Amino acid sequence: MRIPLFKRFVIACLNILFPPLAVLLICGPNEDLLFNCLMFLLAVIPSHVHGFYISLTYFNRKRKVRNGMYPGKPKHLIWSDKVNNGGASRRETERLKQQTENGKLGRMVSRRTASTTIKNGREPTRVEDWDDGYREDAISPSTSRMRSGRVGRSNTRERYYENQDHYR
Known part of the structure; x- marks a missing residue:
């Protein structure tokens, strides 16, 4: 009541x-x-x-x-x-x-923790998991910007290839 x-x-x-x-x-x-x-x-x-x-x-x-x-x-x-x-x-x-x-009562998860996990229960994909193409279960640029709160470039695939250029 x-x-x-x-x-x-x-x-x-x-x-x-x-x-x-x-x-x-x-x-x-x-x-x-x-x-x-x-x-x-x-x-x-x-x-x-x-x-x-x-x-x-x-x-x-x-x-x-x-x-x-x-x-x-x-x-x-x-x-x-x-x-x-x-x-x-x-x-x-x-x-x-x-x-x-x-542990009989479920723990309350913060919004930030809950929003960073992907629907299949895994953490966002790591750069090492990518092949030549863009993985479908990776975070899209618009949602990663919303989730992280950062402004600027958030396309992780572009950042991955930019980081690989200076190693070649």
């Missing part, structure tokens, strides 16, 4: 008006509330920063737990188990951690 947008909006407004109240609603009465109250009494702006830090961490970790991912190690300056575990119990967090360590 998704966290209602209204709840996030209320927490954000409370963070702006009175950060200790927002921290109390998220964490409950614990060390985080004491730390935020102390910061609010000494200097108001750090209290706002700490309140937003707690709320953003909580909502991010709650989303991870909802998607079946391990929320991660405890964050600095957050002592609440509810925030560090994303609202999940310790048992649930340990189960997610074990699944992640055992």
Whole structure:
């Protein structure tokens, strides 16, 4: 079940008006509330920063737990188990951690890594693989320019033959 947008909006407004109240609603009465109250009494702006830090961490970790991912190690300056575990119990967090360590959950692949592999699962062709002609499964000039983000010549076949000229 998704966290209602209204709840996030209320927490954000409370963070702006009175950060200790927002921290109390998220964490409950614990060390985080004491730390935020102390910061609010000494200097108001750090209290706002700490309140937003707690709320953003909580909502991010709650989303991870909802998607079946391990929320991660405890964050600095957050002592609440509810925030560090994303609202999940310790048992649930340990189960997610074990699944992640055992490799049952698939790793997230970055866009760059996913875009550089060819549809047949191999890395882009190497220059040594080419014969006299252009291989069909090699990267085309337009897609290699898009994938690498470089501007300029990207036709790998031309670069291969240019590099061979100075060896002859």
